[in-house]
Amino acid sequence: xAFVDGTAAxxxxxxxxxxxxxxxxLIETMGGGVAMxxxxxxxxxxxxxxxxxxxxxxxxxxxxxxxxxxxYWNRLYRNEGGGAFTDVTEKAGVQGRGYGQGVxxxxxxxxxxxxxxxxxxxxxxxxxxxxxxxxxDITSAAGVAGGGWSxxxxxxxxxxxxxxxxxxxxxxxxxxxxxxxxGGQGTVxxxxxxxxxxxxxxxxxxxxxxxxRFQDVSEESGIAKSPGKGxxxxxxxxxxxGWPDIFVANDSFPQQLFxxxxxxxxxxxxxxxxxxxxxxxxxxxxxxxxxxxxxxxxLPDVFVNALANQGYALFRNSGGLxxxxxxxxxxxxxxxxxxxxxxxxxxxxxxxxxxxFVAQGHVMDNIELTQPGMRYxxxxxxxxxxxxxxxxxxxxxxxxxxxxxxGRGAAFGDINDxxxxxxxxxxxxxxxxxxxxxxxxNSWLLIDPVGTKSNRDGIGASVxxxxxxxxEQFGFVSTSGGYLSAHDRRVHFGLGHEREVxxxxxxxxxxxxxxxxxxxxxxxxxxKEATQ
Amino acid sequence: xxLALFQVAPECGxxxxxxxxxxxxxxxxxxxxxxxxxxxxxxxxxxxxxxxxDIYAERGNGGEAxxxxxxxxQIDPKNVLALRxxxxxxxxxxxxxxxxxxxxxxxxxxxxxxxxxxDLAAVYAxxxxxxxxxxxxRRALELQPDYFPALAGLGNLLARAGEDATALPLLRKATQLxxxxxxxxxxxxxxxxxxxxxxxxQTELELASRLGGESEPQVFYQLARAWGGLGKATERRAxxxxxxxxxxxxxxxxxxxxxxxxxxxxxxGFLEAGELAKxxxxxxxxxxxxxxxxxxxxxxxxxxxDMQHYDVAREYASAAISISxxxxxxxxxxGLIEKSxxxxxxxxASLEIAAxxxxxxxPVFNALGEVLIAQGELQAxxxxxxxxxxxxxxxxxxxxxLDAARHP
Numbered sequence: 001x002a003f004v005d006g007t008a009a010x011x012x013x014x015x016x017x018x019x020x021x022x023x024x025x026l027i028e029t030m031g032g033g034v035a036m037x038x039x040x041x042x043x044x045x046x047x048x049x050x051x052x053x054x055x056x057x058x059x060x061x062x063x064x065x066x067x068x069x070x071x072y073w074n075r076l077y078r079n080e081g082g083g084a085f086t087d088v089t090e091k092a093g094v095q096g097r098g099y100g101q102g103v104x105x106x107x108x109x110x111x112x113x114x115x116x117x118x119x120x121x122x123x124x125x126x127x128x129x130x131x132x133x134x135x136x137d138i139t140s141a142a143g144v145a146g147g148g149w150s151x152x153x154x155x156x157x158x159x160x161x162x163x164x165x166x167x168x169x170x171x172x173x174x175x176x177x178x179x180x181x182x183g184g185q186g187t188v189x190x191x192x193x194x195x196x197x198x199x200x201x202x203x204x205x206x207x208x209x210x211x212x213r214f215q216d217v218s219e220e221s222g223i224a225k226s227p228g229k230g231x232x233x234x235x236x237x238x239x240x241x242g243w244p245d246i247f248v249a250n251d252s253f254p255q256q257l258f259x260x261x262x263x264x265x266x267x268x269x270x271x272x273x274x275x276x277x278x279x280x281x282x283x284x285x286x287x288x289x290x291x292x293x294x295x296x297x298x299l300p301d302v303f304v305n306a307l308a309n310q311g312y313a314l315f316r317n318s319g320g321l322x323x324x325x326x327x328x329x330x331x332x333x334x335x336x337x338x339x340x341x342x343x344x345x346x347x348x349x350x351x352x353x354x355x356x357f358v359a360q361g362h363v364m365d366n367i368e369l370t371q372p373g374m375r376y377x378x379x380x381x382x383x384x385x386x387x388x389x390x391x392x393x394x395x396x397x398x399x400x401x402x403x404x405x406x407g408r409g410a411a412f413g414d415i416n417d418x419x420x421x422x423x424x425x426x427x428x429x430x431x432x433x434x435x436x437x438x439x440x441x442n443s444w445l446l447i448d449p450v451g452t453k454s455n456r457d458g459i460g461a462s463v464x465x466x467x468x469x470x471x472e473q474f475g476f477v478s479t480s481g482g483y484l485s486a487h488d489r490r491v492h493f494g495l496g497h498e499r500e501v502x503x504x505x506x507x508x509x510x511x512x513x514x515x516x517x518x519x520x521x522x523x524x525x526x527x528k529e530a531t532q
Numbered sequence: 533x534x535l536a537l538f539q540v541a542p543e544c545g546x547x548x549x550x551x552x553x554x555x556x557x558x559x560x561x562x563x564x565x566x567x568x569x570x571x572x573x574x575x576x577x578x579x580x581x582x583x584x585x586d587i588y589a590e591r592g593n594g595g596e597a598x599x600x601x602x603x604x605x606q607i608d609p610k611n612v613l614a615l616r617x618x619x620x621x622x623x624x625x626x627x628x629x630x631x632x633x634x635x636x637x638x639x640x641x642x643x644x645x646x647x648x649x650x651d652l653a654a655v656y657a658x659x660x661x662x663x664x665x666x667x668x669x670r671r672a673l674e675l676q677p678d679y680f681p682a683l684a685g686l687g688n689l690l691a692r693a694g695e696d697a698t699a700l701p702l703l704r705k706a707t708q709l710x711x712x713x714x715x716x717x718x719x720x721x722x723x724x725x726x727x728x729x730x731x732x733x734q735t736e737l738e739l740a741s742r743l744g745g746e747s748e749p750q751v752f753y754q755l756a757r758a759w760g761g762l763g764k765a766t767e768r769r770a771x772x773x774x775x776x777x778x779x780x781x782x783x784x785x786x787x788x789x790x791x792x793x794x795x796x797x798x799x800x801g802f803l804e805a806g807e808l809a810k811x812x813x814x815x816x817x818x819x820x821x822x823x824x825x826x827x828x829x830x831x832x833x834x835x836x837x838d839m840q841h842y843d844v845a846r847e848y849a850s851a852a853i854s855i856s857x858x859x860x861x862x863x864x865x866x867g868l869i870e871k872s873x874x875x876x877x878x879x880x881a882s883l884e885i886a887a888x889x890x891x892x893x894x895p896v897f898n899a900l901g902e903v904l905i906a907q908g909e910l911q912a913x914x915x916x917x918x919x920x921x922x923x924x925x926x927x928x929x930x931x932x933x934l935d936a937a938r939h940p
Contacts, residue, residue: 196790271772274760279722281753281775309660321760328694328726336660371629373659 002348003398006422006436009083012047014075016408018429019055019065020365024192025179026172027121027149028055029363031341031408031428033102033484036415037114039092040133044079045415045488049426050100050118051075059176064122065099074100074118079415083436092135098122102409102484106155106164108142108212110456114489115212119150119168122175128212143214146204149174152233154480156244157460158221159264160509163208164455167223169230169248172198191364195252195285200227203248207264217264226268229253232343234481236291236300237462238273238317242507244460247275249286249304249483255313257302257322275302275315279324284310288410288483292345293317293474294354295388298464300476303331305340305358308374312340312358314390331356334383334392337374339363341483342410346421348397350442350494352471353385357435359407359425359483377404380425380435400435413488419444419522421492426485443495443521445504449477452529453510460509463491467498495521544573548580560587564858568889571603578604582613584858593826594621596856605634610641619651628658639668646672650682657689665689680710684719691723699723707736714745722754730761749778792822799831808839826855830862837865842873860890864899871903879903894924901933913937 018028032050039046053065053072067073074096077085089095098120108115113129126142127135139145146168153168172195183191202224206214218224223246232249239245243260247270250256254276258266270276278284285307291300299317306312312335315322326332335358342359349355360378367374382397383390394401409426416422420437427433445465449458463475475491495501498521505515508529519525551566564587570580585600601618604611615638622631635652642648653668666689672682687702703723707716721736737755745751756771795818802811812835819828833848849866856862863886870879883900890896901916917934924930 196786271776272769274757277753279726281750281779309658311660323757327692330694333662333693336662373629 002420002440003400003423003435003437005398005400006083006434007400007431010077010085010434012077012085012432012434013087014049014051014077015071015431016049016426016428017052017071019052019072020429021055021057022190023055023057023059023179024182024190025055025059025176026174026192026195026198027099028052029192029365029428030101030151031406031484032100032426033119033152033409033486034342034411034424034426034432035103035105035116035479035486036411036413036424036488037105037116037479037486039076039114039116039129039135040078040088041113041131042079044081044417045413046079047077047085047411047424048094048103048116049075049077049432050103050120050409050484051096053099055099059179062176064176067095067097067099070095081416083416083434088133091133093137094118094127094135096120096125101150102152103486104153104155104166105479105486105489106166106459107456108155108164108166108208108214109210110162110164110451112456114457117144117153117155117166119146119153119484121149123147124150124153124168126212138212142212143216144168144206146170148201150204151231152249152480152482152484154233154235154478154486155457155459156235156246156478156480157208157455157509158205158244158246158260158266159207160243160454160460160511161208162451162453162455162510163210164457164459165208166204166206166214167233167235167246168204168206169228169233170201170203171195171229171231171251173201174198189366189369191366191370195229200229200250200253202227203230205266220264222261222265222267223258226256226258228256230256231287232289232304232481232483234289234291234302235460235478236476237460238291238300238302238322240299240319242462242511244509247289247291247302247304249289251285251287252283253286254283255286255289255304273320273322274324275304275313275322278310278313279326284313286313287339288341288343288358290344290481292354292476294345294356294385296353296471296473298472298474300474303343303345303356305335305338305343308337308339308362308371311336312338329388330390331383334390335381338378338381340381341408342425342485343482344410344412344423344487346412346492347385347494348382348421348437349384350419350440350444350496352442352467352473352494352496353387355385356383356390357381357410357412357423358383359405359410361404361406361408361428375404377406379404380407380423380433398435398438400433405433406430409484410482411485411487412482414446414490414492417446417524419446419492421488440494443498445493445495445501445519445521446524447475447491447493447504447506448524448526449489449491449506450526450528451508451510452531453512454508454529457489458506458508458527458529459489462507464503464505464507465493465501466503466505467495468500468502469498490524541574544570544577547573548577548583551580551583555583555587560591561857563587565885565889568858568860572889572891576607578608578611578614581607582611582617585614585617589617589621591855593856594625597621610637612638612641615641616648623651623655628655631655632659644675646676646679646682649675650679650685653682653689654685657685662689662693678705678709680706680713680716683709684716687723688719691719691726694726696723696727700727712743714740714743714748714751717743718745718748718751718754721758725754725757725761728761730758734758734762747778749775749782752778788821792818792825792828795821796828796831803835808835811835812839824855826852826859826862829855830859830865833862833865833869837869837872840872842869845869846873858889860886860893860896863889864893864896867896867899867903871899871906876903876907880907892923894920894927894930896920897923898927898930898933901937905933905937910937910940 035048182193246258257270302315345354423435547570554563581604588597649672656665669686683706690699703720717740724733752775759768799814829852836845867882897920904913
């Protein structure tokens with residue numbers, strides 16, 4: 001059994017409060033995000049949870065969702081070591097505003113301390129990490145409040161200028177006043193509306209100007225040309241040109257891949273690259289998304305999960321095209337009846353192949369009434385990657401996989417620095433769950449990139465390792481991906497029985513390519529960018 | 533329509549026989565009226581429900597057909613014809629989950645029917661029950677080795693699971709059996725795409741597009757994959773453009789349906805507020821978006837009747853009747869419209885049809901009585917008012933009309 005349940009030992013008392021009402025506001029279904037970040041600079045990953053807010057059955061004359069009560073606050077928990085956490089929300093000043101959705105982490109002022117962006121309905125927030133355990137709300141000065149219904153967000157250096165930029169996906173043209181009645185008559189059969197009931201909206205791109213100040217470039221970058229129904233966001237260099245591209249998982253709407261044209265503009269190419277639809281050319285409910293090289297061929301692939309009866313989509317990057325390979329890879333059969341959200345490729349058993357984790361749970365809280373074969377609460381899914389073929393190993397992966405939950409956001413990272421990647425899943429209307437990965441006998445390497453000429457986090461750096469056997473693996477520095485959540489910035493590799501990495505090569509966003517030889521396994525390796 | 537001989541009460545059998553005769557004469561409207569009369573007379577007359585469903589299905593009115601079939605199944609839950617037809621209607625509407633229990637009963641009722649097993653397999657496959665689907669497809673093929681839906685279905689199932697070596701021969705056999713069916717070529721082409729056998733995939737998919745798949749976006753999506761695999765960028769772009777065009781058409785149609793539903797909601801609000809003209813305007817817009825909706829036409833007729841726009845109301849009511857001729861309420865409304873426009877002959881004809889379709893509605897007979905009085909048919913009017921009073925003994929207006937007719 002790889003995982004144990006670390007929730008009780010963590011002493012985390014957070015509950016995502018969806019504030020469900022008879023009006024069945026669609027936002028009640030969404031859940032919230034989780035972030036892993038070293039907020040206080042003590043070297044340990046702390047946890048941040050986004051929360052909902054108080055809703056009423058009739059919100060038409062209200063001032064919006066009410067976050068004033070502590071039960072609705074976003075929460076920051078300090079990692080005390082040994083699996084225990086302490087609530088430091090009030091000291092940090094990160095209670096938040098509005099009905100929270102997602103979280104992004106990045107060092108937007110390049111001071112070595114991770115800053116925090118929180119997306120929400122009707123206005124987002126940016127907090128600058130002051131370094132004394134306190135975060136300052138700089139939303140207004142930074143110019144990133146946005147508006148509408150923001151969901152997943154992430155920091156990216158799309159113009160490679162050393163300042164982190166910010167991408168914010170938005171979901172639907174919806175507000176409380178335009179909430180429709182859907183489903184059957186009466187309160188029992190009333191259901192949340194399908195996203196088809198509302199129009200798509202444009203996503204937001206902010207160009208970083210340095211010092212956590214931003215300029216909205218959604219229009220001039222071309223991002224606003226392609227509205228979507230965005231829930232998940234992930235970044236990687238999909239076309240291998242050295243510039244990061246953006247993938248947006250859209251709900252019941254064609255998926256979007258914004259290719260970086262290297263001149264500050266983006267072109268939406270999902271259809272022409274083959275990743276807009278499933279293999280039958282049909283739209284599906286994209287929710288969580290991740291980009292990573294699961295088959296170790298040097299090209300980042302795409303995973304997008306979906307709603308029950310659709311099957312999750314795995315697109316293999318064949319260099320120029322993204323081929324739908326859910327069937328032959330085993331992903332389709334293992335996921336057909338599930339509904340997925342938070343997700344990430346990660347090598348849970350350190351065997352050198354990136355596996356897949358998916359936090360699961362249906363959208364409809366009364367799905368059992370209309371579709372008896374489906375469940376609102378679902379067990380999390382772990383797919384083991386054996387040379388590009390995936391097998392469902394959830395049932396034998398440990399106790400946290402045995403109890404169903406309404407899984408939503410999921411953050412990934414090595415919380416206890418033991419070389420095994422842990423997972424924290426936020427549940428809608430319930431307590432989160434910590435999937436604590438017990439150390440394996442396999443070797444590992446955790447690379448902590450430190451940018452100098454590039455952005456301080458090294459976000460956007462491409463990492464390649466070669467082991468003695470000649471096997472190669474590839475990584476990409478990003479805190480984004482999945483659903484509403486932010487991850488450990490460090491790049492993790494499982495090494496099997498290898499004792500060292502023969503070659504470690506990093507291509508930094510600055511263009512500098514740097515390599516290290518004979519790097520010992522089983523360590524956290526700080527890779528500092530050369531000055532030139 | 534294949535209906536067996538059966539035992540039935542003579543008076544009900546008469547209506548049913550009349551319906552059959554009209555059906556054979558291809559006078560479906562009169563046939564429907566007769567079959568409705570038969571089920572009014574004997575609600576357990578399964579064959580009459582089936583006949584009604586058959587006529588509605590032929591006319592493309594799936595909703596009414598399904599309602600009739602479900603009534604038949606309430607009376608005889610193992611009726612094979614009803615099970616098959618109802619499950620097909622559900623499958624056509626993409627409601628696999630509703631078709632599933634019907635098909636499960638159907639395969640036990642007709643264990644040697646390959647189509648029942650293949651249909652059940654298809655539903656299992658759509659629901660992710662790979663094991664059940666494969667078992668049912670294989671059972672269908674045991675019963676009939678050259679059964680096209682089972683060959684194509686099993687081939688597709690296996691190909692999607694990556695079992696291409698087993699899948700391809702099945703799909704090839706399916707296309708040989710029905711070389712002019714586009715579905716077989718489409719599935720074979722899609723499987724070949726997955727295998728990276730792009731030249732043959734392109735040939736099969738081109739064939740599929742020529743054999744009836746020219747309006748199916750998915751055919752062009754697969755064709756684009758094949759062209760992509762062949763490195764033909766221009767052809768790939770053209771196929772994707774066609775795919776986008778067809779997808780947009782489908783999306784626009786769905787959008788219109790949603791728009792109609794939203795307009796009906798708005799109209800309801802105006803109706804509740806007593807703003808009839810605004811409600812009618814919204815319903816008219818909804819009708820433009822969803823022109824085949826009989827209920828919508830009926831609502832429009834009713835609203836225009838309330839606003840005394842009789843010519844417009846007549847047009848809508850007649851249109852509703854042409855879509856759903858055995859709905860008594862539509863004939864009743866048309867009768868009221870004609871009565872108010874003083875077209876008494878037409879009013880009488882419509883109300884008589886309504887009375888025949890729904891012999892238990894007092895207001896229909898009362899309205900008929902009023903028309904008959906105006907036409908000077910006193911004796912017939914007394915009979916109509918008398919029936920209205922018997923059906924609705926507490927309605928004082930009906931009683932007053934009866935008294936006035938008896939003592940002119």
